[in-house]
Amino acid sequence: MPWETIVKSPRDWAVAPNLRDYQQARRAFSWEDARRDLDGLPGGRGLNIAHEAVDRHASGPRANHLALRWLGKDGDTRDFTYRDLHALSNRFANVLHTLGVSKGDRVYVLAGRIPELYIAALGAWKLRAVFCPLFSAFGPEPIRARLAIGRAKLLLTTQSLYERKIKALRPALPFLEHILLAGDDHQPTSVPDTADYHRLMENAATSYAIQPTAPEDPALLHFTSGTTGTPKGAVHVHGAVIAHHITGKLALDFHPEDIFWCTADPGWVTGTSYGIIAPLTSAITSVIDEGDFDAERWYSILQSQKVTVWYSAPTAIRMLMKTGAAIARQYDLRSLRFLASVGEPLNPEAVVWSKEALGLPFHDNWWQTETGGIMIANFAAMDIRPGSMGRPLPGIDAAIVRRTDVGAVEEIREPGVQGELALRPGWPSMFRAYWDEPERYQKCFAGGFYLTGDLAKRDTDGYFWFIGRKDDVIKTSGHLIGPFEVESVLLEHQAVAESGVIGKPDPVAFEVVKAFVVLHEGYEPTEALQRELLGFARSRLGAAVAPKEIAFLAALPRTRSGKIMRRLLKARELGLPEGDISTLEAG
Numbered sequence: 001m002p003w004e005t006i007v008k009s010p011r012d013w014a015v016a017p018n019l020r021d022y023q024q025a026r027r028a029f030s031w032e033d034a035r036r037d038l039d040g041l042p043g044g045r046g047l048n049i050a051h052e053a054v055d056r057h058a059s060g061p062r063a064n065h066l067a068l069r070w071l072g073k074d075g076d077t078r079d080f081t082y083r084d085l086h087a088l089s090n091r092f093a094n095v096l097h098t099l100g101v102s103k104g105d106r107v108y109v110l111a112g113r114i115p116e117l118y119i120a121a122l123g124a125w126k127l128r129a130v131f132c133p134l135f136s137a138f139g140p141e142p143i144r145a146r147l148a149i150g151r152a153k154l155l156l157t158t159q160s161l162y163e164r165k166i167k168a169l170r171p172a173l174p175f176l177e178h179i180l181l182a183g184d185d186h187q188p189t190s191v192p193d194t195a196d197y198h199r200l201m202e203n204a205a206t207s208y209a210i211q212p213t214a215p216e217d218p219a220l221l222h223f224t225s226g227t228t229g230t231p232k233g234a235v236h237v238h239g240a241v242i243a244h245h246i247t248g249k250l251a252l253d254f255h256p257e258d259i260f261w262c263t264a265d266p267g268w269v270t271g272t273s274y275g276i277i278a279p280l281t282s283a284i285t286s287v288i289d290e291g292d293f294d295a296e297r298w299y300s301i302l303q304s305q306k307v308t309v310w311y312s313a314p315t316a317i318r319m320l321m322k323t324g325a326a327i328a329r330q331y332d333l334r335s336l337r338f339l340a341s342v343g344e345p346l347n348p349e350a351v352v353w354s355k356e357a358l359g360l361p362f363h364d365n366w367w368q369t370e371t372g373g374i375m376i377a378n379f380a381a382m383d384i385r386p387g388s389m390g391r392p393l394p395g396i397d398a399a400i401v402r403r404t405d406v407g408a409v410e411e412i413r414e415p416g417v418q419g420e421l422a423l424r425p426g427w428p429s430m431f432r433a434y435w436d437e438p439e440r441y442q443k444c445f446a447g448g449f450y451l452t453g454d455l456a457k458r459d460t461d462g463y464f465w466f467i468g469r470k471d472d473v474i475k476t477s478g479h480l481i482g483p484f485e486v487e488s489v490l491l492e493h494q495a496v497a498e499s500g501v502i503g504k505p506d507p508v509a510f511e512v513v514k515a516f517v518v519l520h521e522g523y524e525p526t527e528a529l530q531r532e533l534l535g536f537a538r539s540r541l542g543a544a545v546a547p548k549e550i551a552f553l554a555a556l557p558r559t560r561s562g563k564i565m566r567r568l569l570k571a572r573e574l575g576l577p578e579g580d581i582s583t584l585e586a587g
């Protein structure tokens, strides 16, 4: 059923949105102007994310403004002003320097949302190292693969994550020169073969001069997944900060007195671009919650911290819906001004529900690891069409395209026709490479477009509507999972001869990972083996990636060339028509 448009009127504005006239803003926009909103390193020595995020504010009127308020999962609170972040990130840059880390080296962090992670990211950018965050719910295998692909030089993690996930991997990581541990209670640790973060920080100087940084110098490595092959390391550069900053202003509507809460983990791109960089470049206050999702905890944070702008994800919104509007109404949420969501399709029901339960609709927006920042959005002043991702940002040219038989790409101009969502390259936060995989990178571009792998359509007014993925990657709780990574680990179990992994639709998580396995001769498809396989996968892959369901099959459908037909597995699972099976292997 078509959902009614949510009409915006200036009467609803608590403060005037930054972007009021969409067409005019698009016409007037240039990336050169956007760049002028930033300072650049003193003396024209380039553009560095950490300078824009912290140092320029620490030497100005915002020095004592609250930059980060960290809420520990057990109830502690720690506040960091811009001046504090300046000194702490300087210390971390000095720590790195003393350890022999230099420009271009990869500095990884495997941690939950703890203050040390944020300080390490900023310090790494100051040194011009490449910061790579890893999701703490990854198991040893996804961690090993990502450390190896980017050839990590240094890893900062916590004592408990080290003991559980890294220690046994060490022989497989010969390139990793340093492991720094932060204590689980943020106190010093003494663990053999590691260095203590806290002591190193204590002994480091608080001044550090950022060396010249070219806008094209690599700054970030963010892993994402494809249907096949190893995880892909999308490389982003310091110049991306121009896009982080302007999208914070235009798509998230940052105003100077905002208190912003991005619920995403920095292990995923949203938690870095908008959980670290964009709010800091705008010199606003960010709330960081270490705790996991809990509806009452979240509402009480919104209330007690007086959050004004909230950026979350559809799975979380659906979980809030499940707990009911009555709970939301027990809290005073009047400080909220703007709600945005990203990462997976936001159902129209959720937009309408939030308007009723929270008093404001969620504004869906779309982007990917590769795009580095928000590309398509429902802006604060724009009427919302529930179910639509919105319209492209000023400076972003989005199109719907089709690939022709001869491998070319042509734009579909008629509205309402489904095709692949494509973007004209040239925005500052576009990924510059997949780490060490130039061919895989090149394959993403054709006919002057970056091809996103998403299927979508555009309506007559230029709103984009998401349809699905072109490939077999799985979106679960907002996280992209590559089926191949899961299949490979299952094959390591002695009982498994073949495995095929799909995303099974789920009312809350959008999809859950489901695996089909074929057993070697001599193994029985018992419930006990099913449980054993689930446990095996979980211990290797971690809760974020492991399958939630495993089923046994006598054989997997494969093409004649041997590729697993995951689409067919999915169609059969859902009782849908099997589609074109002309390439299905006989027998």
Ligand code: AMP
Pocket: 224, 269, 341, 342, 343, 344, 345, 346, 364, 365, 366, 367, 368, 369, 370, 389, 452, 453, 454, 466, 468, 469, 475, 478, 479, 480
């Ligand atoms: P990631 O690179 O992990 O951020 O995942 C990017 C993918 O998430 C996109 O290619 C889409 O398939 C999906 N996605 C992101 N935002 C949206 C949205 N607003 N609506 C539907 N799908 C989305």
